[in-house]
Amino acid sequence: MALANIFETPAPGFNFDNAGRNAALEGLFDGGNTPKPMKTGTTIAGVVFKDGVVLGADTRATSDEVVADKMCAKIHYISPNIYCCGAGTAADTEKTTDLLSSNLTIYSLNSGRNPRVVMAVNILQDMLYRYHGQIGANLILGGVDCTGNHLYTVGPYGSVDKVPYLSMGSGDLAALGILEDGFKPDLELEPAKELVRAAIQAGIMNDLGSGNNIDICVITKQGVDYIRPYRESQYKDNRKMKYKYRPGTTTVLTKEVVPLKLEVVQETVQKMETT
Amino acid sequence: MEKHCTDSRVKGVSTGTTILAAVFDGGVVIGSDSRASVGEEYVSSKTINKVIQVHDRIFCCIAGSLADAQAITKAAKFHLSFHSVQMESPPRVMAAASVLRDLCYKNREELQAGFMTAGWDKKNGPQVYVVALGGMLINQLVTIAGSGSTYIYGYIDAKYKPNMTKEECLQFATNALALAMGRDNASGGVAHLVVVTEKGVEHVVVPGDKLPKFHDE
Numbered sequence: 001m002a003l004a005n006i007f008e009t010p011a012p013g014f015n016f017d018n019a020g021r022n023a024a025l026e027g028l029f030d031g032g033n034t035p036k037p038m039k040t041g042t043t044i045a046g047v048v049f050k051d052g053v054v055l056g057a058d059t060r061a062t063s064d065e066v067v068a069d070k071m072c073a074k075i076h077y078i079s080p081n082i083y084c085c086g087a088g089t090a091a092d093t094e095k096t097t098d099l100l101s102s103n104l105t106i107y108s109l110n111s112g113r114n115p116r117v118v119m120a121v122n123i124l125q126d127m128l129y130r131y132h133g134q135i136g137a138n139l140i141l142g143g144v145d146c147t148g149n150h151l152y153t154v155g156p157y158g159s160v161d162k163v164p165y166l167s168m169g170s171g172d173l174a175a176l177g178i179l180e181d182g183f184k185p186d187l188e189l190e191p192a193k194e195l196v197r198a199a200i201q202a203g204i205m206n207d208l209g210s211g212n213n214i215d216i217c218v219i220t221k222q223g224v225d226y227i228r229p230y231r232e233s234q235y236k237d238n239r240k241m242k243y244k245y246r247p248g249t250t251t252v253l254t255k256e257v258v259p260l261k262l263e264v265v266q267e268t269v270q271k272m273e274t275t
Numbered sequence: 276m277e278k279h280c281t282d283s284r285v286k287g288v289s290t291g292t293t294i295l296a297a298v299f300d301g302g303v304v305i306g307s308d309s310r311a312s313v314g315e316e317y318v319s320s321k322t323i324n325k326v327i328q329v330h331d332r333i334f335c336c337i338a339g340s341l342a343d344a345q346a347i348t349k350a351a352k353f354h355l356s357f358h359s360v361q362m363e364s365p366p367r368v369m370a371a372a373s374v375l376r377d378l379c380y381k382n383r384e385e386l387q388a389g390f391m392t393a394g395w396d397k398k399n400g401p402q403v404y405v406v407a408l409g410g411m412l413i414n415q416l417v418t419i420a421g422s423g424s425t426y427i428y429g430y431i432d433a434k435y436k437p438n439m440t441k442e443e444c445l446q447f448a449t450n451a452l453a454l455a456m457g458r459d460n461a462s463g464g465v466a467h468l469v470v471v472t473e474k475g476v477e478h479v480v481v482p483g484d485k486l487p488k489f490h491d492e
Contacts, residue, residue, distance in 0.1 A: 155287055158287075
C-alpha cells in the first residue's frame, strides 16, 4: 500500500481493483442506473468471397443519445494481410487491436514470416479469456494468408468461431438478415462489396446506434483496398465551420458613455520583506 | 450484444446442447448437434463444431460456456501432446479424460463447462469417459449430456445394446441426436458424428434436413 502523498507509477496491464467495488455497488442500486462505459453502438459485417475477404462498418460513435464521432474508424489494421472490425466498448476494441498489431509485427520481424489469421485469433482468444469478459470487445477478424481466406469472430469472453459471413454490434440482426439472404459461396468482388454495403445499410437504417458513412475494406492476396468512406450518408449538413464575424456586421444604433466616480474609503499599507 | 444476454446463467456464448458417446464392437461413436446460443433467445451460430480432436484417436465433446470449453480443450491438447512426447507413445483415453478432469476440478469455481472424452487406445480398446461440471470422472459404455439429453434418456436406456456393429451404432446415435434436437430449443443445426476405431477416424455430418423424422408433421 502506498502512502497518499507519494505518486507510484501504475503497474503495467489492466487494473481490475474496482471490479469488486462495482459488483457491490450494483447491489446497492437495486436495479437502478449504474454508470456505463461508452460503447460504439455499431454495425460491422464481414464476408468471405472467391478471392479474399470483405469487411464493412458504419462510422458512428455514440455517447448515450449524442453522436460523438461521425467519422469514426472501426476497421483496425492488424497486419498487412489482416484487418479487424470492432464492436463494443470503444476503448477496449482500440487498445486490444493495437496490442495485437504490435505483437504480430514483432513476431513477423523475429520469424521472417507473415502472420497467419489463425495465429491472430489464438492470441486474441487467450487475451480475452484471461480477462473473463471484463474487456468488452466483440471482434470480426478477416484476412488472407498462405492457407486461404479466413473470417473469424471473437467474443468478449474468449469464444471463437470460424464463419463464411458474419455481422456484429447493435445493428447485427438487421445486417444478418441481408447476409443470410444474399450470401453465396465464392462470390465475385463487386457482388461481395455490394452485399456488405447493403448489410451495413440495413444496420444504419434500423438501428439508432449506427449511422453516417459506410467504410469497406477488401483484403485479397494482391493487397488491401481500404475504402473510407465507401458510401457517404445522404444526410449531410452544411456547416460554416467558422463563427467569427468581421467588425461592422452588427450595426451600432446608439452609444452612451457613463464615467464611474470612485471614492477612496480606506487605505492600508502592508510591508513585504523582500530581502 | 448485451440485449441478447439477459439472465443466462452462462455468460457469453453457451453451447446449450446435446452430446453423446457410445461404445460399439471395435470402436466408439461420438456426436453432437451444432447450435451455439447467447442468452435464452439468440442462436449465435448454427454450425459450431463441438466435437474436438485432442489427439489422433481421442475426441472430446463440449457443453456449457463456449469460451471456457475452448480454453480448456486448448490446454488439454497441449498437455496431451507433451505427455505423448515424453512417453514416446500415444496417450491413453484415460489420460485425456484425467487432464480434462484436473483442469475442471482445480478451477471449478470459475469454469462452467462439461466434457465427454471418447477414443480408442491399444491397451483398453474403445472407451468413453464423462467429466462433469465440478470435475467428476466416470467411465461408461454410453453417455449423454447437455440440455437436450434430458429428452433422450428413455431412448438411450431402451435402445442401447453393448457390442453393436458400427452401422447399428451410427444409426442409434443419429436417431438419438435427431430426437433431442426435435424437442430441445437449445439444440439444433446439423449432427456431427465421429467414428473412432483402431484403423482410423471417420467424420460423418448429417445435415438438418437429412435427419430421421419421428412423426414430424
